[in-house]
Amino acid sequence: MTDYIYNSHGSAVGFIRGKYIHDISGNAIGQINGTHVHKLAGSYVGELHKDMVVNKHLGNYGNIGHPGNPGNPGSPGNPGNRRAVNYGYPDVFDELLK
Template sequence: MMQYIYRENGDAAGFVRGKYIYLMNGAPVGQLNGTRVHTMSGEYVGELYRDMVVDRNLGNRGNIGNPGNPGNVGSPGNPGNRGSISIGYRDVFNKLGR
């Protein structure tokens, strides 16, 4: 089953496949180290929490380095909007596109 990542407004922003995070068009934008989310270059962005990439105010968890490009995996299809949700943490998915 595909794990989608959502924005605060409920729209699907991307998905997880293995240890990578992809945009909905299949382009890789991030990597996972447990629940920690990093850019493809390794910079810490935030935490994966309740299917969102959020700033949980944990400080900077460092740089894990560039793993190389896993390639475009294609679009998995859009699951639709799950509804707006506020979990008390700031949505930082946009930091993956830097």
């Protein structure tokens, strides 16, 4: 089963495979260290909260380094939209794409 990541509008924008976050096309764009989400290059972005990447204003957990590119596992398909959700934290998934 694929663990999808959604944006605040309810659109599936990525998925988790192992300790990596991929965009919906399968390109590796981030890594997960516990609940901390980092860009693939290592810089801290935010927290994984339920099925979103959000800014919980916890500070900066630094740079964990670039682990190398895990490759592209391919697109798992798009599960479609769900309802918009607001967990009280800003959605920062797009920071992984910069």
